[in-house]
Amino acid sequence: MDCIVSAYYFEQQGGDGFGPVLERNTTLKGYIEVGLSLRNHHQYCNFQVTRLSQMFKGEGSDITALALRALESLPFVGIVEKFDQSIEQMTKWLSSYFPGFYTMPVAKNVSRNPSNPLNEQIRDRWRVLCQIDGGKLRGYCRVQCLFTKKQ
Structure with a gap:
């Protein structure tokens, strides 16, 4: 759900596509409800799974x-919720190919507003969607497992 909330705040940057227009004309709750009603819209259903x-x-x-x-098959997979650990893991992997490589984690382009709590009804609809279209959930569980194993 956090990725949808983040997308909503990202859409505030503007544009004429579906997302920015929807964001300008509705609330966060409306944005999520419209998105969830669009069963095959990849932003709401298995975005990462579709991309991968x-x-x-x-x-x-x-x-x-x-x-x-x-x-x-990927040599590195990070997790947003474990951003600093992900950057650290990526640095270890890259430094084996690029000696002296280092990183400094910086939070940029963070487009979510943690002070805007979500309605529990929306979270319930998201859970139902994950049960119906569980690829995202299975993918996320696999990423968690791979991330833990590769540390």
Whole structure:
């Protein structure tokens, strides 16, 4: 759900696409409800799964399986909720190829407003959507597992 809230605040930067226009004409609650009603809109349903599955486009129709395959093949996968740890893990991996490589974690382009709590009804709808379209949930669980294993 946090990714949808983040997208809503990101849309405030403007534009003429569907997302920015929707953001300008509704509340956060309305933005989420409209998005959830658009069953096949990738921003709300399996955004990351859809993106990851493109690594093996044309090699099958099960996007969740393709996304999980992509996760397994990547040398590094980070988790937003563990940003600093992810950057640290990425630095270790990259420094083996680029001696002397270092990073300084900086929070930029952070587009969410933690002071705006979500209505529990919206969270319930999100949970139902994850049950119906569980690729995102399975992918996230796999990322958590891979992240923990690679530390």
